[in-house]
Amino acid sequence: MTLFLLRRLLQGAIVVVVMSLVVFIGVYAIGNPVDILINPDATPEIKQQAIERLGLDRPFLEQYGTFVVRALQGDLGRSFIYDEPALKLILQAMPATLELAIASMVLALVFGIPLGMAAGYWPDSWGANVIMTGSILGFSLPTFWVGLMLIVLFSVELGWLPSGGRGETVVVFGVPLSFLTWNGLTHLFLPALNLALFKISLVIRLTRAGMRETLQQDYIKYARSKGLSRHRVVFVHAFRNILIPIVTVLGLEIGSVIAFAVVTETVFSWPGMGKLIIDSINVLDRPVVVAYLMLTVVMFVVINLLVDLTYSLVDPRVRLGGRPR
Amino acid sequence: MSIPALEVDDLQTHFLTRAGVAKAVNGVSFRVERGEILGLVGESGSGKTVTGFSILGLVDPPGQVVGGTVRVGGDVVSGLDDRAMARIRGKRVSMIFQDPMMTLNPVLRIDTQMIETIRAHETISVTAARARAREALALVGIAAPDERLLAYPHQLSGGMRQRVAIATAMLNRPEVIIADEPTTALDVTIQAQILYEVQELCRRFGTALVWITHDLSVVASLADRIAVMYAGRIVEEGPVDDVLDRPLHPYTRGLIDSVPQPGLRGGRLVPIPGMAPALVGLGEGCAFRARCARASMACASQPALRELRPGQRARCVHPLTVGSHAA
Numbered sequence: 001m002t003l004f005l006l007r008r009l010l011q012g013a014i015v016v017v018v019m020s021l022v023v024f025i026g027v028y029a030i031g032n033p034v035d036i037l038i039n040p041d042a043t044p045e046i047k048q049q050a051i052e053r054l055g056l057d058r059p060f061l062e063q064y065g066t067f068v069v070r071a072l073q074g075d076l077g078r079s080f081i082y083d084e085p086a087l088k089l090i091l092q093a094m095p096a097t098l099e100l101a102i103a104s105m106v107l108a109l110v111f112g113i114p115l116g117m118a119a120g121y122w123p124d125s126w127g128a129n130v131i132m133t134g135s136i137l138g139f140s141l142p143t144f145w146v147g148l149m150l151i152v153l154f155s156v157e158l159g160w161l162p163s164g165g166r167g168e169t170v171v172v173f174g175v176p177l178s179f180l181t182w183n184g185l186t187h188l189f190l191p192a193l194n195l196a197l198f199k200i201s202l203v204i205r206l207t208r209a210g211m212r213e214t215l216q217q218d219y220i221k222y223a224r225s226k227g228l229s230r231h232r233v234v235f236v237h238a239f240r241n242i243l244i245p246i247v248t249v250l251g252l253e254i255g256s257v258i259a260f261a262v263v264t265e266t267v268f269s270w271p272g273m274g275k276l277i278i279d280s281i282n283v284l285d286r287p288v289v290v291a292y293l294m295l296t297v298v299m300f301v302v303i304n305l306l307v308d309l310t311y312s313l314v315d316p317r318v319r320l321g322g323r324p325r
Numbered sequence: 326m327s328i329p330a331l332e333v334d335d336l337q338t339h340f341l342t343r344a345g346v347a348k349a350v351n352g353v354s355f356r357v358e359r360g361e362i363l364g365l366v367g368e369s370g371s372g373k374t375v376t377g378f379s380i381l382g383l384v385d386p387p388g389q390v391v392g393g394t395v396r397v398g399g400d401v402v403s404g405l406d407d408r409a410m411a412r413i414r415g416k417r418v419s420m421i422f423q424d425p426m427m428t429l430n431p432v433l434r435i436d437t438q439m440i441e442t443i444r445a446h447e448t449i450s451v452t453a454a455r456a457r458a459r460e461a462l463a464l465v466g467i468a469a470p471d472e473r474l475l476a477y478p479h480q481l482s483g484g485m486r487q488r489v490a491i492a493t494a495m496l497n498r499p500e501v502i503i504a505d506e507p508t509t510a511l512d513v514t515i516q517a518q519i520l521y522e523v524q525e526l527c528r529r530f531g532t533a534l535v536w537i538t539h540d541l542s543v544v545a546s547l548a549d550r551i552a553v554m555y556a557g558r559i560v561e562e563g564p565v566d567d568v569l570d571r572p573l574h575p576y577t578r579g580l581i582d583s584v585p586q587p588g589l590r591g592g593r594l595v596p597i598p599g600m601a602p603a604l605v606g607l608g609e610g611c612a613f614r615a616r617c618a619r620a621s622m623a624c625a626s627q628p629a630l631r632e633l634r635p636g637q638r639a640r641c642v643h644p645l646t647v648g649s650h651a652a
Binding site for chain 1: 381383385407411412413414415416419420422424427428429430431432433441442445446490493
């Protein structure tokens with residue numbers, strides 16, 4: 001187990017280093033922030049001053065070196081725009097994104113698993129056809145368009161739910177959260193649903209496939225031969241086995257939920273990291289972009305590690321680092 | 326006559342396939358007394374496994390039990406709905422499956438899988454159920470049962486898993502156990518141990534056992550009576566020694582001749598010519614006649630199961646006589 005963790009941490013570190021290079025080169029290539037930041041009418045002297053102050057006159061490798069040294073000390077640079085530490089800006093926006101991501105994952109499980117199980121248990125029913133057709137729509141309709149349509153329907157036409165923002169928040173341990181107030185919940189619901197739609201479809205298909213496959217297994221027939229109720233056969237014997245692929249895929253999808261949040265946050269003007277990064281890219285605020293990407297890399301590495309650990313909890317055959325008996 | 330533990334009467338199970346109706350079980354009848362062991366023998370596709378599943382109402386679509394009666398201890402259990410059937414399964418009739426690697430649920434511990442079997446049929450505390458599970462494991466010769474209860478299936482060997490399955494089958498002291506080739510996947514040494522233990526347990530608790538197998542040598546050492554199935558029908562039935570020493574049906578003779586004999590070193594095995602027939606579109610008449618040296622025109626109509634010797638019945642127009650098997 002310890003060995004497994006060490007190995008994974010080392011792999012993670014390598015990924016982070018490689019990504020930092022890629023990110024840095026990428027950001028370096030997308031344009032000169034000075035052109036946007038400084039009034040075009042400014043004199044060349046002022047321009048030169050700004051360039052020097054931001055360290056943009058240094059050679060690429062030196063800039064990268066400085067970045068790495070500072071990053072190791074926890075300093076990912078200061079925003080050109082807000083003149084605040086980039087990390088602080090991102091961390092301020094992070095709870096909103098995480099709340100949105102978690103809410104949509106919860107929706108994905110709450111809707112996806114029961115619907116998928118039903119569609120897998122009665123594969124030839126008309127209900128299953130409706131569910132599967134719905135999941136195809138969920139897969140194929142673009143997120144931003146669905147977001148706009150949700151706003152048109154629920155905010156503009158029906159006027160039931162607000163179209164943007166976080167609403168009232170409650171501060172818990174210094175973190176503002178929307179889902180604890182009714183007003184916040186109404187603000188959270190549409191963007192979370194928008195973000196969840198794709199995941200719901202994914203979970204439905206995974207669960208349905210798992211259900212159909214599992215029900216064919218000998219151990220299900222054996223469980224029935226012991227006189228167990230249908231309820232127990234489906235929800236204990238089949239469900240535990242279906243859960244294995246779902247946990248794996250969903251764990252990996254947490255990362256993509258956060259990434260997709262960029263679109264949803266923009267549509268619903270949800271003040272999260274996604275909106276921050278889009279704004280920062282527009283004004284070439286390099287440190288924020290770099291810090292965001294680095295943070296995302298670290299997050300992916302950590303999430304993958306956690307998924308592997310969870311996996312071993314759900315499936316007893318996977319005992320990490322241990323030799324099979 | 327006492328009430329038999331299991332009585333199967335004219336059981337019909339058909340598979341409605343696109344190619345036509347396959348009569349996998351076509352009018353099978355037999356009875357097993359308390360404490361008796363019946364060996365149900367046949368090649369792959371003879372319908373022996375489907376017979377076992379049909380008794381428990383566990384035939385998967387497109388298969389369907391379309392006729393016949395099954396009685397357990399005199400009570401009719403065929404044609405019940407799933408809920409009523411669930412009360413019979415595992416309580417009055419248990420089943421042991423062929424492959425112990427596939428039958429225990431891989432993600433549930435042994436104790437979970439045993440305790441649920443008890444608690445599905447009676448109101449009993451988990452502690453008491455666990456004690457009974459532990460006892461059952463000890464009964465089938467599992468060392469350190471407490472430790473095994475906490476294990477997951479993948480942590481046990483094949484033989485051990487099959488013992489767990491047998492212990493689970495015995496948990497509720499069923500009247501009948503249907504065992505579908507439970508030792509086929511195991512080593513011969515383990516197989517012998519398990520056969521011995523099962524025999525002991527059935528004698529001890531008066532459990533009737535239907536042992537489904539293709540292996541005549543297993544049946545010879547285990548069963549009291551034997552029923553030979555071919556193409557969905559029982560073609561010969563009788564006490565195990567009579568059937569094996571003096572078979573009446575040419576198919577039974579063929580089966581016996583294709584088993585290697587320890588005493589006959591270097592002797593040639595005699596395989597049955599041809600292959601088991603396809604069940605779809607199987608016409609009237611004896612299904613074995615295409616492979617049978619004794620077949621005649623008379624075999625084109627289905628022969629009835631006739632008692633040709635006391636207790637020994639065969640479905641054959643030209644049964645082997647006492648003189649003809651010496652060859």
